[in-house]
Amino acid sequence: MALEVPLVLTLQRRARAEVETRLLVEAQGIAATIGAENLAPERRRYLRRVLVPEVAAQLGDVRVIVVDRDGLLLADSEGIGDVGEPYATPGRPEIGRALRGLPTTAVRFSRDLGEQIMVAAVPIIDEGAGLGAVRLTEGLGEVNAELRRIVLGLGAIGLSAILAGVVIAFALGSSLAGPLSRLAEVAGRLGRGDLSARAGDPGGAAEVRGLARSFDAMAERLERTVAAQREFVANASHQLRTPLAGMKLRLESAIAEAPTGEVRRQLEAAEREVDRLAGIVDRLLVLARRVEAGEPVRVEVAEAARRAAERWAERARRAGATITVKGDGATAQAEPGDVDQILDNLLDNATTYAPGPVVVRVERRDRRVVL
Numbered sequence: 529m530a531l532e533v534p535l536v537l538t539l540q541r542r543a544r545a546e547v548e549t550r551l552l553v554e555a556q557g558i559a560a561t562i563g564a565e566n567l568a569p570e571r572r573r574y575l576r577r578v579l580v581p582e583v584a585a586q587l588g589d590v591r592v593i594v595v596d597r598d599g600l601l602l603a604d605s606e607g608i609g610d611v612g613e614p615y616a617t618p619g620r621p622e623i624g625r626a627l628r629g630l631p632t633t634a635v636r637f638s639r640d641l642g643e644q645i646m647v648a649a650v651p652i653i654d655e656g657a658g659l660g661a662v663r664l665t666e667g668l669g670e671v672n673a674e675l676r677r678i679v680l681g682l683g684a685i686g687l688s689a690i691l692a693g694v695v696i697a698f699a700l701g702s703s704l705a706g707p708l709s710r711l712a713e714v715a716g717r718l719g720r721g722d723l724s725a726r727a728g729d730p731g732g733a734a735e736v737r738g739l740a741r742s743f744d745a746m747a748e749r750l751e752r753t754v755a756a757q758r759e760f761v762a763n764a765s766h767q768l769r770t771p772l773a774g775m776k777l778r779l780e781s782a783i784a785e786a787p788t789g790e791v792r793r794q795l796e797a798a799e800r801e802v803d804r805l806a807g808i809v810d811r812l813l814v815l816a817r818r819v820e821a822g823e824p825v826r827v828e829v830a831e832a833a834r835r836a837a838e839r840w841a842e843r844a845r846r847a848g849a850t851i852t853v854k855g856d857g858a859t860a861q862a863e864p865g866d867v868d869q870i871l872d873n874l875l876d877n878a879t880t881y882a883p884g885p886v887v888v889r890v891e892r893r894d895r896r897v898v899l
Contacts, residue, residue, distance in 0.1 A: 544646065544668070548633045551648035551664045554590070556631070558583055559662045562594065564654035567602070576603040576611065593663045594652075599623060602660065615663075622649040626661035629653070635668065644668040707736045711743065723751040768809045776802050797842050804839070808865050827867050829858045829897050830890040836871035837888065840879065849883040851875065855890030860897040870899070 561583070566575045575594065584592045584605030592605040599616025601609045609615065616623045622632040626649035638645045649663040707730035717725035726747060727740035779799040786792035830853065837851040844851050860867075871888070878886045891898050 544635065547646045547666060547668070548648065551590070551646060551666060552631060552633060552650065554587060555648045555650040555662050555664045558592065558664070559650050559652045562652055562660075562662065564652075564659055567596065567652065567659050572602055579603075580605050587664070589666060591665045593665075594660060595623060595627075595663070596660045597627065597658055599627060599661075620663075622647050623661055623663055625649065626651045626663070627658060629658055638665075638667070641667055707731050707733075707740070711736070711740055715743065718747055718750075723747070723754060768805075772802055772806050772809070776806075793842065800839065804868070808868070825861060825863055826859050827862045827864050829860050829862075829867060829899060830856045832864065832867045833871055833888045833890055833899070836868065836875055839872070840875045844875075844879045844883075844886065847879045847883045849879045849886050851879075851886045851888065853888045853890070858890045858892050858897045874899075 562575065562579065565571060566579060580592050580594060580603040584590060590605075592603070593601065593609065593615065594603040595615045596602055599614055601611055601613045601615045603611075616627060622634055625632040629651050631650045632648070634647045635644055636647065637643070645665050645667050647663065647665050649661055651658050652660040652662060710730045711727050714725045714727045726744045728744070730736060730740050776799065779795055779802060783792055783795045783799065786795055833853045833855075837853050840851060874888070875886065888899070
C-alpha cells in the first residue's frame with residue numbers, strides 16, 4: 529500500500545502531462561491554420577461559423593476560443609461567448625500571456641462545468657507580429673474518473689495482497705504453532721517425571737522435526753541415566769544393609785556381655801553410629817525416589833544440629849570440648865542425610881583441631897538458613 533501512493537501520484541502527473549502536451553500541440557496547429565488570413569474582417573464570419581466549429585468537431589470535447597490582439601472574442605466553438613466580448617480578463621490569465629507571445633497551460637476549476645479543466649493558450653503570429661490568440665479547454669473529469677478507477681483497482685490489489693499475506697501468515701503460524709505446542713506438552717510431561725514421554729514426529733517445518741528428534745534422543749538418554757541411577761542406589765543399599773545388620777547383631781551381643789560400664793557406653797555409641805549409617809542407606813533410597821519424582825524436602829536444621837551434638841557429645845568430652853546448639857525454628861529445603869553429614873564434618877573438625885567450647889548456631893538471613 530505504501531508503494532501505491534507514489535504510483536498513483538505519478539500516474540496522475542503523467543495523465544495530466546499528456547493532456548497538456550496534446551492541447552498545446554493542437555492549439556498551435558489551429559493557430560497556424562487560422563493565420564493572418566482568417567483574422568481579416570471579411571473572413572471573421574467564416575472563422576466563427578465554419579472554421580472553428582469544424583476544428584472543434586475534430587477535437588471532440590474541446591472548446592475552442594479565438595481572440596484578436598486586443599483580447600476581444602472572435603469565435604467560440606460552443607457559441608457561449610458574445611462576439612466582441614473582452615476575454616483577456618484576470619479570470620483568464622492564460623489569454624493575456626498568449627497575447628504577449630507566451631504559450632501557456634494551466635489547470636483550474638470551472639464553475640460552469642463543475643469540474644477541473646485543462647487550459648492551453650497560444651499566440652497567433654504572422655511575420656513576427658502577434659495578431660491574436662487561440663485557447664483550448666478540456667474537462668479533466670474523464671481523466672480524473674480513469675485515475676479513480678486505477679486507484680480503486682490498485683487498492684483492491686493491495687487489499688487482496690494484504691489478505692493473502694494474512695492468510696499465508698496464519699497458515700504458516702498454524703503449521704509452526706501446532707507442532708511446537710505438541711512439543712511443549714511432551715516437554716512438560718518429561719519435566720513432571722514421565723520419562724517415557726516422546727515427541728515422535730510432530731509434523732511442521734524441518735527445523736521443528738529436527739528439534740523433536742533431538743528432544744527424543746535427550747529423553748532417551750535421561751531415561752537410561754535415571755534407570756542406571758535407580759539400579760545403582762538399590763544395589764548399593766542392598767549390599768550395605770547386609771554387613772550393617774551383621775555389625776548391629778555383634779554389637780548387641782557385645783553390649784550384653786560388656787564387662788564394665790565404660791565399655792558398654794562405647795559399644796552403645798558404636799551401635800548408634802551403625803543405626804545412623806543404616807538410616808543414611810535408607811535415606812539414599814528415599815532420596816532417589818524423591819529426585820525421580822521431583823519432590824522438595826524440608827529439614828529442621830536446628831533439630832538436626834541437636835541430634836548431631838548428642839552423637840558427638842562423648843567424643844567431645846574425651847577431647848575436652850563442649851558442644852552447644854543455639855537457634856530454633858529454622859527450616860530449609862535440603863536432604864536430611866546431607867545436613868547430618870555437614871554437621872558431622874563440622875563437629876569432627878572442631879573437636880579434633882580446636883577443642884574447647886564449640887557453639888553450633890542456626891539462624892535465618894534473607895530467606896536463607898545459615899549454619
